[in-house]
Amino acid sequence: MTNTTVLGGIDPEITERLVSRREAIRQGASTSSKLAAGLALASVPIAIAALAKDAYAASPLPQDIIDVLNFALTLEYLESTFYNVGVGTSGLIPASDMAVFKQIQKHENAHVAYLLAALGDAAVAKPNFDFTAGGMFADVFSNYATFQAVSQAFEDTGVRAYKGQATNLMSQPDILTAALQIHSVEARHAAEVRRLRGLDGWIIQKIGNLPAAVNAAVYGPGDPASDYPAEDNIVQGGVNLASITNYGTDPLSAAFDEPLDKATVLKIAGPFIVS
Amino acid sequence: MSESRHSPSTQLVVDRPLTAGSRREFLRMLGVGSAIVLMPTMFAACSDATGTSGGTNTAVTLDLSTDFGVLNYAYALEQLEAAFYEEALKHIISGCTQAELHALLQIGQHEITHREFLKAALGSNAIPTLKVDFSSLDLTRRDVVFQTAKMFEDTGVAAYNGAGKLIHTPAYLVLAGKIVSVEARHAATIRDILNPKSMDFAGDDVVDANGLDQAFAPAMVLPLVAPFIVTPISA
Secondary structure (H helix, E strand, O other): OOOHHHHHOOHHHHHHHHHHHHHHHHOOOOHHHHHHHHHHOOOOHHHHHHHHHHHHHHOOOOOOOHHHHHHHHHHHHHHHHHHHHHHOOOOOOOOOHHHHHHHHHHHHHHHHHHHHHHHHOOOOOOOOOOOOOOOOOOOOOOOOOHHHHHHHHHHHHHHHHHHHHHHHOOHHHOHHHHHHHHHHHHHHHHHHHHHHHHOOOOOOOOOOOOOOHHHHHEEEEEEOOOOOOOOOOOOEEEEEEEOOOOOOOOHHHHHHOOHHHHHHHHHHHHEEOOO | HHHHHOHHHHHHHHHHHHHHHHHHHHHHOOOOOOOOOOOHHHHHOOOOOOOEEEOEEEOOOOOOHHHHHHHHHHHHHHHHHHHHHHHHHOOOOOOOOHHHHHHHHHHHHHHHHHHHHHHHHHHHHHOOOOOOOOOOOOEEEHHHHHHHHHHHEEEHHHHHHOOOOOOOOOOHHHHHHHHHHHHHHHHHHHHHOOOOOOOHHHHOOOOOOOOOOOOOHHHHHHHHHHEEEEEEOOO
């Protein structure tokens, strides 16, 4: 493939959209319509990557949106680096489970690429990580059980983190949609890793079988707890679910996941981030 | 790891009643059947022997420009999902393991909880109980039950993802977010049951090259579920 066929190999209609998108950008179209154009091209990520940088840099996103996306990027860097090392460590992940973690690895790297494309020059740098979390998970890349536990902590926290940011993205409908699309993928990951560890895919009360302090943080309340309750919460929208069903706390708490605020998420992720 | 100190029995507490193993017990736990008559609303979508439920034949219109319309759209989908599990668990599903039945039971409980929550939250603005029809499905077949569950859960995820931007009130968006990730956990679980430890829990058929799950507009979702809903719905 030569340089000139990068677009030539793509459906002419898509090429046309790419061109009109450039035109739209020149004319100062809104950032959301630009992201919509990017989303329409979801099947051609190379084209997005090639265009996104100049596109988004040409008309920067609002700072509050950039902050949310950079927060997400930091978490995706954490996850992608974790799986890149884990999948690349021979003897860590048994062959029987490799397909699962390779799929998760693929998605987390795709999320990093997607957010980088959206942020352009506004993207934060990739931090340095310590996946032992200062020694708490000393054997994270030599003991598969520890690797799985850290994976579950990242995935379940990731779900809570994206959920907690949704309302901050309402001014940018297409970015909100993309964030929701990442959010449900993280939930699929979380469910699968929980099942590999012998748990149910959903969070019953605060059950995670993680080391006590980590478990308490990952499934506990955020700040303020009134807005970010722990995962065992059974009061939704002012309705106590026990009053409208005949179920106990197990299914009622599992039926709803809970969001977390940014500060609490960063407190959980903090021990893994060196700089 | 210290995690082993947490007794596995804690998480499996809901397994205990299943040792009885009876279908009757399943239905009782789901809140379906004659054993518990605490919540009349929970029986609204219960089916008769033909797989067709009571519920309205009168056409329902969803005004998706309002939050009530979007929440009723969610309520319609949750009615359908809940009714499906209620119906499926009335059958003896051949070849279905205890663990698989346990997963179906829990998912059914979650969907019924979603349905009852949305009904309560909507109050007098709620659409009526929809008439559903699963008579086209052979629910004694494990593959039919799980393939249909997969379709409903994946569709549910895509529907919530697509509807998020239609919501005007932040608190409602948060509630939708609290539900959609549980739908995604269901979808992954069903997919893992169908094809264990494969990439299918978040397969390339539902997650694109950017790592994004599906997001469907209501106009795309309603035709997918129309074969199982007798009540005409327009949006």
